[in-house]
Amino acid sequence: MSRDKTIDIESLLHKDEVHRRVYTDPAIFDLEMDRLWHRTWIYVGHESQVKNPGDYFTTTIGRQPVILVRHKDGEIHVLYNRCAHKGAQLVGDNAGCVKAFRCCYHGWRFDTDGALLTIPLEGGYDNTNFCRDNPDINVKKVPRYDSYRGFVFASLSVEGPDLKTWLGGVASSIDNMVDRAPDGELEITGGVLRYTHDSNWKFFVENLNDLMHAIVTHQSSSQTARIVAKRLMDDKDAVPWAVEIFSPFTNRYSFFEEMGLHAFDYGHSYSGGKVSIHSAYSDIPGYVDALEAAYGKEKTLDIFSENRHNTIFYPSATIKGPIQTMRVVKPISVDKTVIESWTFRLKGAPEAMTQRSILYCTLINSSANLVGPDDYESYHRLQHGLASQANDWVSMHRHLGKETVDESGAIEAEGTNDIVFRNQFKAWKQYLTAEDA
Numbered sequence: 530m531s532r533d534k535t536i537d538i539e540s541l542l543h544k545d546e547v548h549r550r551v552y553t554d555p556a557i558f559d560l561e562m563d564r565l566w567h568r569t570w571i572y573v574g575h576e577s578q579v580k581n582p583g584d585y586f587t588t589t590i591g592r593q594p595v596i597l598v599r600h601k602d603g604e605i606h607v608l609y610n611r612c613a614h615k616g617a618q619l620v621g622d623n624a625g626c627v628k629a630f631r632c633c634y635h636g637w638r639f640d641t642d643g644a645l646l647t648i649p650l651e652g653g654y655d656n657t658n659f660c661r662d663n664p665d666i667n668v669k670k671v672p673r674y675d676s677y678r679g680f681v682f683a684s685l686s687v688e689g690p691d692l693k694t695w696l697g698g699v700a701s702s703i704d705n706m707v708d709r710a711p712d713g714e715l716e717i718t719g720g721v722l723r724y725t726h727d728s729n730w731k732f733f734v735e736n737l738n739d740l741m742h743a744i745v746t747h748q749s750s751s752q753t754a755r756i757v758a759k760r761l762m763d764d765k766d767a768v769p770w771a772v773e774i775f776s777p778f779t780n781r782y783s784f785f786e787e788m789g790l791h792a793f794d795y796g797h798s799y800s801g802g803k804v805s806i807h808s809a810y811s812d813i814p815g816y817v818d819a820l821e822a823a824y825g826k827e828k829t830l831d832i833f834s835e836n837r838h839n840t841i842f843y844p845s846a847t848i849k850g851p852i853q854t855m856r857v858v859k860p861i862s863v864d865k866t867v868i869e870s871w872t873f874r875l876k877g878a879p880e881a882m883t884q885r886s887i888l889y890c891t892l893i894n895s896s897a898n899l900v901g902p903d904d905y906e907s908y909h910r911l912q913h914g915l916a917s918q919a920n921d922w923v924s925m926h927r928h929l930g931k932e933t934v935d936e937s938g939a940i941e942a943e944g945t946n947d948i949v950f951r952n953q954f955k956a957w958k959q960y961l962t963a964e965d966a
Protein backbone atom coordinates (compact mmCIF):
# COMPACT_ATOMS: atom_id res chain seq x y z
CA MET A 530 0.00 0.00 0.00
CA SER A 531 1.37 3.40 -0.87
CA ARG A 532 2.04 5.89 1.82
CA ASP A 533 -0.53 8.52 2.68
CA LYS A 534 1.29 11.63 1.44
CA THR A 535 -0.89 13.89 3.55
CA ILE A 536 0.83 12.76 6.76
CA ASP A 537 4.09 14.58 7.33
CA ILE A 538 5.76 12.32 9.89
CA GLU A 539 8.70 14.70 10.35
CA SER A 540 6.34 17.40 11.59
CA LEU A 541 4.98 15.16 14.36
CA LEU A 542 8.23 14.72 16.24
CA HIS A 543 10.67 17.04 17.93
CA LYS A 544 13.76 15.70 19.66
CA ASP A 545 12.08 16.09 23.03
CA GLU A 546 8.32 15.94 22.36
CA VAL A 547 5.78 14.16 20.21
CA HIS A 548 2.53 15.41 18.68
CA ARG A 549 -0.68 14.13 20.27
CA ARG A 550 -1.92 12.96 16.82
CA VAL A 551 0.41 9.95 16.94
CA TYR A 552 -1.86 8.49 19.61
CA THR A 553 -5.24 9.67 18.32
CA ASP A 554 -5.25 9.84 14.50
CA PRO A 555 -6.66 6.69 12.75
CA ALA A 556 -4.69 7.56 9.58
CA ILE A 557 -1.45 7.40 11.54
CA PHE A 558 -2.54 4.07 13.01
CA ASP A 559 -3.09 2.77 9.45
CA LEU A 560 0.39 3.93 8.49
CA GLU A 561 1.87 2.24 11.58
CA MET A 562 0.26 -1.04 10.54
CA ASP A 563 1.62 -0.82 6.97
CA ARG A 564 5.06 0.52 7.67
CA LEU A 565 5.98 -0.73 11.14
CA TRP A 566 3.90 -3.78 12.10
CA HIS A 567 3.85 -5.24 8.59
CA ARG A 568 7.58 -4.74 8.05
CA THR A 569 9.54 -5.37 11.22
CA TRP A 570 9.93 -8.59 13.23
CA ILE A 571 6.78 -9.29 15.24
CA TYR A 572 6.56 -11.91 18.00
CA VAL A 573 4.34 -14.79 16.89
CA GLY A 574 4.58 -17.45 19.58
CA HIS A 575 6.78 -19.84 21.52
CA GLU A 576 8.03 -23.15 20.16
CA SER A 577 6.56 -24.96 23.18
CA GLN A 578 3.08 -24.05 21.89
CA VAL A 579 3.65 -26.32 18.90
CA LYS A 580 5.60 -29.21 20.42
CA ASN A 581 4.46 -32.02 18.14
CA PRO A 582 3.99 -32.35 14.36
CA GLY A 583 0.60 -30.96 13.41
CA ASP A 584 0.36 -28.67 16.47
CA TYR A 585 -0.78 -25.19 15.48
CA PHE A 586 -1.52 -21.86 17.10
CA THR A 587 -3.28 -18.92 15.44
CA THR A 588 -2.42 -15.29 16.01
CA THR A 589 -1.94 -12.02 14.13
CA ILE A 590 0.92 -9.97 12.75
CA GLY A 591 -0.50 -6.47 12.73
CA ARG A 592 -3.72 -6.90 10.77
CA GLN A 593 -2.74 -10.21 9.18
CA PRO A 594 -4.11 -13.49 10.60
CA VAL A 595 -1.40 -16.18 10.67
CA ILE A 596 -0.85 -19.76 11.80
CA LEU A 597 2.22 -20.96 13.71
CA VAL A 598 2.50 -24.67 12.94
CA ARG A 599 4.98 -27.54 13.30
CA HIS A 600 5.31 -29.63 10.15
CA LYS A 601 5.84 -33.40 10.16
CA ASP A 602 9.59 -32.96 9.59
CA GLY A 603 9.77 -30.95 12.85
CA GLU A 604 10.22 -27.58 11.11
CA ILE A 605 8.11 -24.67 12.31
CA HIS A 606 6.29 -22.55 9.73
CA VAL A 607 4.29 -19.33 9.87
CA LEU A 608 1.51 -19.39 7.27
CA TYR A 609 -1.05 -16.78 6.30
CA ASN A 610 -4.39 -17.97 7.69
CA ARG A 611 -6.12 -17.87 4.30
CA CYS A 612 -7.30 -20.73 2.14
CA ALA A 613 -5.66 -20.60 -1.30
CA HIS A 614 -9.05 -21.18 -2.95
CA LYS A 615 -11.66 -18.54 -2.04
CA GLY A 616 -9.76 -16.93 0.82
CA ALA A 617 -11.65 -18.17 3.89
CA GLN A 618 -9.63 -18.33 7.10
CA LEU A 619 -8.21 -21.83 6.99
CA VAL A 620 -8.15 -22.26 10.76
CA GLY A 621 -10.98 -20.92 12.89
CA ASP A 622 -9.87 -21.81 16.40
CA ASN A 623 -6.96 -20.75 18.59
CA ALA A 624 -4.90 -23.91 18.76
CA GLY A 625 -5.00 -27.63 18.10
CA CYS A 626 -3.34 -30.54 16.33
CA VAL A 627 -4.11 -31.73 12.78
CA LYS A 628 -2.78 -34.18 10.23
CA ALA A 629 -3.70 -31.62 7.56
CA PHE A 630 -5.69 -28.39 7.34
CA ARG A 631 -9.08 -28.66 5.64
CA CYS A 632 -10.94 -25.51 4.66
CA CYS A 633 -14.45 -25.38 6.12
CA TYR A 634 -15.88 -23.94 2.89
CA HIS A 635 -15.01 -26.22 -0.07
CA GLY A 636 -12.89 -28.83 1.64
CA TRP A 637 -9.52 -28.06 0.07
CA ARG A 638 -6.84 -29.81 2.12
CA PHE A 639 -3.33 -28.51 2.77
CA ASP A 640 -0.29 -30.01 4.44
CA THR A 641 1.08 -28.35 7.58
CA ASP A 642 3.73 -26.57 5.50
CA GLY A 643 0.97 -25.02 3.35
CA ALA A 644 1.36 -27.35 0.35
CA LEU A 645 -1.86 -28.33 -1.41
CA LEU A 646 -2.88 -31.95 -0.77
CA THR A 647 -6.32 -32.50 -2.30
CA ILE A 648 -9.13 -30.62 -4.03
CA PRO A 649 -12.64 -32.16 -4.23
CA LEU A 650 -13.43 -32.89 -7.91
CA GLU A 651 -10.01 -31.57 -8.93
CA GLY A 652 -10.68 -32.33 -12.62
CA GLY A 653 -12.86 -29.23 -12.70
CA TYR A 654 -9.68 -27.16 -12.76
CA ASP A 655 -8.28 -28.89 -15.87
CA ASN A 656 -7.30 -26.39 -18.56
CA THR A 657 -7.34 -23.47 -16.11
CA ASN A 658 -4.26 -21.74 -14.74
CA PHE A 659 -5.31 -22.59 -11.15
CA CYS A 660 -3.57 -25.94 -11.23
CA ARG A 661 -0.78 -27.63 -9.28
CA ASP A 662 1.95 -25.76 -11.23
CA ASN A 663 0.64 -22.47 -9.90
CA PRO A 664 2.34 -21.58 -6.55
CA ASP A 665 -0.77 -19.63 -5.52
CA ILE A 666 -2.60 -22.93 -5.12
CA ASN A 667 -0.71 -23.49 -1.83
CA VAL A 668 -1.27 -21.69 1.46
CA LYS A 669 1.27 -18.90 1.44
CA LYS A 670 4.10 -18.76 3.95
CA VAL A 671 4.88 -15.46 5.65
CA PRO A 672 7.99 -14.02 3.92
CA ARG A 673 10.38 -14.46 6.85
CA TYR A 674 10.25 -16.27 10.18
CA ASP A 675 12.91 -17.34 12.62
CA SER A 676 13.31 -18.40 16.21
CA TYR A 677 15.64 -17.21 18.95
CA ARG A 678 15.98 -19.73 21.80
CA GLY A 679 12.35 -20.79 21.41
CA PHE A 680 10.80 -17.36 20.74
CA VAL A 681 9.39 -17.26 17.19
CA PHE A 682 9.23 -13.94 15.36
CA ALA A 683 8.06 -13.29 11.80
CA SER A 684 8.25 -10.44 9.31
CA LEU A 685 5.85 -9.72 6.47
CA SER A 686 8.70 -7.98 4.64
CA VAL A 687 11.25 -9.81 2.51
CA GLU A 688 13.78 -7.12 3.38
CA GLY A 689 15.42 -5.99 6.60
CA PRO A 690 17.93 -7.26 9.16
CA ASP A 691 17.91 -10.92 10.20
CA LEU A 692 16.29 -11.70 13.56
CA LYS A 693 19.54 -11.91 15.57
CA THR A 694 20.79 -8.61 14.17
CA TRP A 695 17.43 -6.98 14.83
CA LEU A 696 17.30 -8.25 18.43
CA GLY A 697 20.79 -6.82 19.08
CA GLY A 698 21.26 -5.86 22.72
CA VAL A 699 17.95 -7.32 23.93
CA ALA A 700 18.77 -10.88 22.79
CA SER A 701 20.67 -11.13 26.09
CA SER A 702 17.37 -10.67 27.99
CA ILE A 703 16.05 -13.82 26.30
CA ASP A 704 19.36 -15.56 27.05
CA ASN A 705 19.10 -14.70 30.74
CA MET A 706 15.46 -15.83 30.95
CA VAL A 707 16.19 -19.16 29.23
CA ASP A 708 19.42 -19.72 31.19
CA ARG A 709 17.35 -19.58 34.37
CA ALA A 710 15.98 -23.02 33.39
CA PRO A 711 18.22 -25.81 34.72
CA ASP A 712 17.37 -27.83 31.58
CA GLY A 713 18.04 -24.80 29.34
CA GLU A 714 14.50 -24.53 27.97
CA LEU A 715 11.30 -22.64 28.67
CA GLU A 716 7.77 -23.89 28.22
CA ILE A 717 4.54 -21.90 28.08
CA THR A 718 2.37 -22.99 30.96
CA GLY A 719 -1.37 -22.56 31.39
CA GLY A 720 -3.41 -20.44 29.03
CA VAL A 721 -3.35 -16.84 28.02
CA LEU A 722 -4.84 -13.90 29.88
CA ARG A 723 -6.26 -11.36 27.41
CA TYR A 724 -7.00 -7.84 28.52
CA THR A 725 -8.52 -5.18 26.22
CA HIS A 726 -7.32 -1.62 26.73
CA ASP A 727 -9.34 1.29 25.31
CA SER A 728 -6.14 3.11 24.44
CA ASN A 729 -3.38 3.36 21.86
CA TRP A 730 -0.79 0.56 21.81
CA LYS A 731 2.12 2.95 22.30
CA PHE A 732 1.01 3.97 25.80
CA PHE A 733 1.50 0.39 26.97
CA VAL A 734 4.82 -0.07 25.18
CA GLU A 735 6.18 3.20 26.60
CA ASN A 736 4.92 2.55 30.11
CA LEU A 737 6.80 -0.74 30.46
CA ASN A 738 10.07 1.17 30.80
CA ASP A 739 8.62 4.25 32.50
CA LEU A 740 10.21 4.15 35.93
CA MET A 741 8.79 7.52 37.02
CA HIS A 742 5.22 6.28 37.22
CA ALA A 743 5.31 3.25 39.52
CA ILE A 744 5.60 4.97 42.89
CA VAL A 745 2.62 7.22 42.03
CA THR A 746 0.41 5.05 39.83
CA HIS A 747 0.77 1.91 41.94
CA GLN A 748 0.30 3.57 45.30
CA SER A 749 -3.23 2.15 45.51
CA SER A 750 -2.13 -1.48 45.08
CA SER A 751 1.47 -1.66 46.26
CA GLN A 752 1.19 0.72 49.21
CA THR A 753 -2.00 -1.02 50.32
CA ALA A 754 -0.20 -4.38 50.26
CA ARG A 755 2.56 -2.93 52.44
CA ILE A 756 0.06 -1.49 54.94
CA VAL A 757 -1.98 -4.71 55.15
CA ALA A 758 1.17 -6.82 55.54
CA LYS A 759 2.44 -4.59 58.34
CA ARG A 760 -0.90 -4.79 60.13
CA LEU A 761 -1.31 -8.57 59.86
CA MET A 762 2.24 -9.94 60.06
CA ASP A 763 4.66 -10.46 62.93
CA ASP A 764 8.35 -9.85 62.33
CA LYS A 765 8.98 -13.59 62.53
CA ASP A 766 6.42 -14.43 59.83
CA ALA A 767 7.74 -15.39 56.41
CA VAL A 768 6.87 -12.68 53.90
CA PRO A 769 4.15 -14.04 51.56
CA TRP A 770 5.00 -14.09 47.85
CA ALA A 771 2.17 -11.64 47.14
CA VAL A 772 3.74 -9.05 49.46
CA GLU A 773 7.18 -9.63 47.89
CA ILE A 774 5.62 -9.08 44.47
CA PHE A 775 3.53 -5.99 45.30
CA SER A 776 5.90 -4.08 47.59
CA PRO A 777 8.73 -3.03 45.21
CA PHE A 778 6.33 -1.07 42.96
CA THR A 779 6.44 1.67 45.59
CA ASN A 780 10.17 1.63 46.30
CA ARG A 781 11.76 5.06 46.55
CA TYR A 782 12.52 7.17 43.47
CA SER A 783 16.23 6.61 44.13
CA PHE A 784 15.72 2.86 43.69
CA PHE A 785 14.13 3.32 40.27
CA GLU A 786 16.81 5.84 39.29
CA GLU A 787 19.50 3.28 40.18
CA MET A 788 17.74 0.48 38.27
CA GLY A 789 18.84 2.21 35.10
CA LEU A 790 17.77 1.93 31.47
CA HIS A 791 19.40 0.44 28.38
CA ALA A 792 18.18 1.27 24.87
CA PHE A 793 19.17 -0.05 21.45
CA ASP A 794 18.54 0.24 17.72
CA TYR A 795 15.05 -0.54 16.36
CA GLY A 796 13.37 0.90 19.51
CA HIS A 797 14.32 -1.93 21.90
CA SER A 798 15.12 -1.34 25.56
CA TYR A 799 15.16 -2.80 29.04
CA SER A 800 14.89 -1.36 32.52
CA GLY A 801 16.85 -2.66 35.49
CA GLY A 802 20.10 -4.58 35.38
CA LYS A 803 21.93 -5.55 38.51
CA VAL A 804 18.84 -4.58 40.52
CA SER A 805 15.16 -4.29 39.69
CA ILE A 806 11.79 -4.79 41.34
CA HIS A 807 12.40 -8.54 40.88
CA SER A 808 15.76 -8.81 42.62
CA ALA A 809 14.65 -9.31 46.24
CA TYR A 810 12.37 -12.34 45.89
CA SER A 811 12.96 -15.12 48.42
CA ASP A 812 14.80 -18.32 47.48
CA ILE A 813 12.74 -21.33 46.50
CA PRO A 814 14.22 -24.54 47.98
CA GLY A 815 16.02 -26.68 45.45
CA TYR A 816 16.17 -24.10 42.67
CA VAL A 817 19.73 -22.82 43.16
CA ASP A 818 20.90 -26.43 43.68
CA ALA A 819 19.30 -27.48 40.38
CA LEU A 820 20.88 -24.55 38.53
CA GLU A 821 24.33 -25.14 40.07
CA ALA A 822 24.10 -28.83 39.19
CA ALA A 823 23.36 -27.87 35.60
CA TYR A 824 25.78 -24.97 35.10
CA GLY A 825 28.19 -24.81 38.07
CA LYS A 826 28.46 -22.10 40.73
CA GLU A 827 30.14 -19.45 38.61
CA LYS A 828 27.63 -19.42 35.76
CA THR A 829 24.75 -19.62 38.28
CA LEU A 830 26.04 -16.48 39.99
CA ASP A 831 26.44 -14.87 36.58
CA ILE A 832 22.78 -15.67 35.69
CA PHE A 833 21.50 -14.21 38.97
CA SER A 834 23.65 -11.09 38.59
CA GLU A 835 21.20 -9.81 35.94
CA ASN A 836 17.81 -8.76 37.27
CA ARG A 837 16.20 -6.95 34.40
CA HIS A 838 12.70 -5.61 34.82
CA ASN A 839 10.77 -5.22 31.53
CA THR A 840 12.54 -5.86 28.23
CA ILE A 841 10.75 -4.42 25.19
CA PHE A 842 11.12 -6.05 21.78
CA TYR A 843 9.71 -3.04 19.96
CA PRO A 844 6.88 -2.94 19.11
CA SER A 845 5.15 -6.24 19.84
CA ALA A 846 6.48 -8.07 22.88
CA THR A 847 7.80 -7.58 26.39
CA ILE A 848 9.28 -10.03 28.90
CA LYS A 849 10.11 -10.06 32.58
CA GLY A 850 13.00 -12.55 32.64
CA PRO A 851 13.47 -13.01 36.40
CA ILE A 852 9.79 -13.95 36.93
CA GLN A 853 9.29 -15.63 33.51
CA THR A 854 6.27 -13.75 32.22
CA MET A 855 5.59 -12.17 28.84
CA ARG A 856 3.14 -9.62 27.54
CA VAL A 857 2.27 -9.46 23.85
CA VAL A 858 0.83 -6.32 22.23
CA LYS A 859 -2.02 -6.59 19.70
CA PRO A 860 -3.13 -3.21 18.32
CA ILE A 861 -6.77 -3.33 17.17
CA SER A 862 -7.41 0.33 16.30
CA VAL A 863 -6.00 3.72 17.20
CA ASP A 864 -7.70 3.56 20.61
CA LYS A 865 -8.02 -0.18 21.23
CA THR A 866 -5.28 -2.65 22.13
CA VAL A 867 -5.35 -6.22 23.38
CA ILE A 868 -2.60 -7.21 25.78
CA GLU A 869 -1.92 -10.92 26.17
CA SER A 870 -0.12 -12.24 29.24
CA TRP A 871 1.75 -15.54 29.16
CA THR A 872 3.60 -17.47 31.85
CA PHE A 873 6.60 -19.75 31.35
CA ARG A 874 7.83 -22.80 33.23
CA LEU A 875 11.58 -23.19 33.71
CA LYS A 876 12.26 -26.78 32.67
CA GLY A 877 14.14 -28.62 35.41
CA ALA A 878 13.21 -26.10 38.15
CA PRO A 879 11.06 -26.87 41.23
CA GLU A 880 7.33 -26.53 40.52
CA ALA A 881 7.11 -23.72 43.11
CA MET A 882 8.97 -21.48 40.64
CA THR A 883 6.12 -21.92 38.18
CA GLN A 884 3.54 -21.31 40.90
CA ARG A 885 5.21 -18.01 41.76
CA SER A 886 5.27 -16.94 38.09
CA ILE A 887 1.57 -17.78 37.77
CA LEU A 888 0.84 -15.80 40.94
CA TYR A 889 2.80 -12.86 39.52
CA CYS A 890 0.90 -12.98 36.24
CA THR A 891 -2.40 -13.20 38.10
CA LEU A 892 -1.64 -10.35 40.53
CA ILE A 893 0.08 -7.98 38.10
CA ASN A 894 -0.88 -8.77 34.49
CA SER A 895 -4.26 -10.50 34.37
CA SER A 896 -7.58 -8.87 33.52
CA ALA A 897 -8.62 -9.31 37.17
CA ASN A 898 -5.33 -8.11 38.67
CA LEU A 899 -4.58 -5.31 41.11
CA VAL A 900 -1.63 -3.51 39.51
CA GLY A 901 -2.55 -3.41 35.80
CA PRO A 902 -5.74 -1.40 36.37
CA ASP A 903 -3.58 1.34 37.93
CA ASP A 904 -1.77 1.60 34.61
CA TYR A 905 -4.96 1.18 32.61
CA GLU A 906 -6.47 4.19 34.38
CA SER A 907 -3.49 6.26 33.18
CA TYR A 908 -3.69 4.95 29.57
CA HIS A 909 -7.42 5.67 29.53
CA ARG A 910 -6.89 9.21 30.78
CA LEU A 911 -4.04 9.72 28.30
CA GLN A 912 -6.28 8.70 25.40
CA HIS A 913 -8.98 11.13 26.52
CA GLY A 914 -6.61 13.88 27.70
CA LEU A 915 -4.84 13.97 24.34
CA ALA A 916 -8.14 14.70 22.62
CA SER A 917 -7.77 18.11 24.25
CA GLN A 918 -6.72 21.09 22.15
CA ALA A 919 -4.94 22.64 25.10
CA ASN A 920 -1.47 21.65 23.85
CA ASP A 921 -0.53 19.58 20.81
CA TRP A 922 2.73 18.33 22.29
CA VAL A 923 3.56 15.50 24.71
CA SER A 924 6.74 15.84 26.74
CA MET A 925 9.77 13.54 26.45
CA HIS A 926 12.18 16.10 27.94
CA ARG A 927 13.33 14.39 31.13
CA HIS A 928 17.13 14.04 31.43
CA LEU A 929 17.50 15.07 27.77
CA GLY A 930 21.06 14.45 26.60
CA LYS A 931 22.18 12.88 29.90
CA GLU A 932 22.35 9.36 28.48
CA THR A 933 25.65 7.82 27.37
CA VAL A 934 26.18 5.97 24.10
CA ASP A 935 28.94 3.38 23.65
CA GLU A 936 30.79 2.54 20.44
CA SER A 937 28.16 -0.07 19.45
CA GLY A 938 25.39 2.53 19.72
CA ALA A 939 23.95 1.02 22.94
CA ILE A 940 22.49 3.67 25.22
CA GLU A 941 22.70 3.68 29.00
CA ALA A 942 20.88 6.07 31.32
CA GLU A 943 19.55 6.58 34.81
CA GLY A 944 16.18 4.94 35.38
CA THR A 945 13.99 8.02 35.10
CA ASN A 946 15.44 9.33 31.83
CA ASP A 947 12.88 9.71 29.01
CA ILE A 948 15.47 8.23 26.61
CA VAL A 949 13.41 5.05 26.09
CA PHE A 950 10.54 7.10 24.63
CA ARG A 951 12.86 9.22 22.50
CA ASN A 952 14.54 6.03 21.29
CA GLN A 953 11.20 4.35 20.46
CA PHE A 954 10.09 7.37 18.45
CA LYS A 955 13.44 7.52 16.65
CA ALA A 956 12.78 3.97 15.43
CA TRP A 957 9.09 4.74 14.81
CA LYS A 958 10.07 7.63 12.55
CA GLN A 959 12.62 5.50 10.66
CA TYR A 960 10.00 2.84 9.96
CA LEU A 961 7.22 5.27 9.04
CA THR A 962 9.35 7.39 6.70
CA ALA A 963 11.17 4.53 4.95
CA GLU A 964 10.69 4.28 1.21
CA ASP A 965 8.03 1.90 -0.05
CA ALA A 966 9.37 -1.64 -0.35
Ligand SMILES: [Fe+2]
Nearest residue numbers: 742743746904
Ligand atom coordinates in the same frame (compact mmCIF):
# COMPACT_ATOMS: atom_id res chain seq x y z
FE1 LIG B 1 2.80 0.49 35.99
